[in-house]
Amino acid sequence: MKIAIVCYPTFGGSGVVATELGIALAERGHEIHFVTYRQPVRLEFLNSNIHFHEVHVPEYPLFRYQPYELALSSKLVDTIKLYDIELLHVHYAIPHAYAGYMAKKMLKEDSIYIPMITTLHGTDITLVGNHPFYKSAVTFSINKSDVVTSVSEDLKQKTLEMFDVKKPVEVIPNFIDIKKYSNDYTDCQRSLMAKDEEKIITHISNFREVKRIPDVIKIFYKIQEQMPAKLIMVGEGPEKEHAELMCEELDIVDKVVFLGNSNEIDRILCFSDIFLLPSETESFGLAALEAMINKVAVISSNTGGIPEVNQDGITGFLSDVGNVEEMAKNALYLLKDETLLNTFKENARTVASKFDILNILPLYETVYEKAYNSRYKNSY
Numbered sequence: 001m002k003i004a005i006v007c008y009p010t011f012g013g014s015g016v017v018a019t020e021l022g023i024a025l026a027e028r029g030h031e032i033h034f035v036t037y038r039q040p041v042r043l044e045f046l047n048s049n050i051h052f053h054e055v056h057v058p059e060y061p062l063f064r065y066q067p068y069e070l071a072l073s074s075k076l077v078d079t080i081k082l083y084d085i086e087l088l089h090v091h092y093a094i095p096h097a098y099a100g101y102m103a104k105k106m107l108k109e110d111s112i113y114i115p116m117i118t119t120l121h122g123t124d125i126t127l128v129g130n131h132p133f134y135k136s137a138v139t140f141s142i143n144k145s146d147v148v149t150s151v152s153e154d155l156k157q158k159t160l161e162m163f164d165v166k167k168p169v170e171v172i173p174n175f176i177d178i179k180k181y182s183n184d185y186t187d188c189q190r191s192l193m194a195k196d197e198e199k200i201i202t203h204i205s206n207f208r209e210v211k212r213i214p215d216v217i218k219i220f221y222k223i224q225e226q227m228p229a230k231l232i233m234v235g236e237g238p239e240k241e242h243a244e245l246m247c248e249e250l251d252i253v254d255k256v257v258f259l260g261n262s263n264e265i266d267r268i269l270c271f272s273d274i275f276l277l278p279s280e281t282e283s284f285g286l287a288a289l290e291a292m293i294n295k296v297a298v299i300s301s302n303t304g305g306i307p308e309v310n311q312d313g314i315t316g317f318l319s320d321v322g323n324v325e326e327m328a329k330n331a332l333y334l335l336k337d338e339t340l341l342n343t344f345k346e347n348a349r350t351v352a353s354k355f356d357i358l359n360i361l362p363l364y365e366t367v368y369e370k371a372y373n374s375r376y377k378n379s380y
Helices: 013-027 068-083 093-108 135-143 153-162 213-226 240-249 265-270 286-293 324-335 338-353 357-373
Strands: 002-006 031-036 050-054 087-091 116-120 147-150 169-171 199-204 229-234 256-260 274-277 297-301 316-319
Touching: 002 013, 002 068, 002 093, 013 031, 013 050, 013 087, 013 116, 013 286, 013 357, 031 068, 050 068, 068 093, 087 093, 087 357, 093 116, 093 135, 116 135, 116 357, 147 153, 147 357, 153 169, 199 213, 199 265, 199 286, 213 229, 213 240, 213 274, 213 324, 229 265, 240 256, 265 286, 274 286, 274 324, 286 297, 286 338, 297 324, 297 338, 316 324, 324 338
Parallel strands: 002 031, 002 087, 031 050, 087 116, 116 147, 147 169, 199 229, 199 274, 229 256, 274 297, 297 316
Antiparallel strands: none
């Protein structure tokens, strides 16, 4: 099948999932066309089954904000026509499903009917989509999709509660590719990050307010008060500078390492003991899943879809949002008992394995077939 995938080409979860999905589909013989404004960060190479089409947005002084949705719609129409694309899969309702619908309308004028699958990832629903300025457009985009999927049961329920959705929403969870996380390094280079006696705590995110970065620092501060430890902070975002200032104020600068964005997440997690994810909300918790497949226990909040990934008392511990005291206590409980910590690490790997892409990919292929077979029945 020839499939066009629209996503954000960034380090965010939705972009990572969309890219990995496209790569896996290509390996199974599908022809994949990524359509976005930059080559996705996880798309390291192109081959005969993987193509990238850049969306250019001309700069016009007339516009205060350049019309990306318009440029994307036009690019989709051109790409679909040129490569005989059979299916459109967009990740994020706004702006991608909105632009996809406009492309569908334009294509219909040439008697080209292409089904559109929309995958909801979280921010498009809970943050952007729920804003009064965008709510009507998000509702419209969802209802005009031929198939709608959600990355967690929690996000599905939030979508149904917040929007007047007429379409059924199917839950297809996020995933990881186990074969890329073999953990067979002979040297994780742990010594570059910490001393032998130091435990390594890790946090990976886009450093937005919703990730509660100050809580990460506070939890670590309480940990290092009781045992030697290092905190590895991976990512970039608006909260990073504040986090660095907090470390200075708490006099723990020498114990915290800010690495910025990285394509070597598995190597970083290879030597980690605890992963912190105290987020305000998470539609799924992909970062936690990547930590778990690398045998890292997770200390997290109990919000959104995280409990569907991190199993309390098995792979880590869940706490209420903002309960820094309990999160630090749970982390220390594991870190002070090496045998217990290793048990949790093994459990994390086992649970994460259930989310292997080989288990999830057939769910998407089933959805694709259903959408493709019903393409002429759906109204535009």
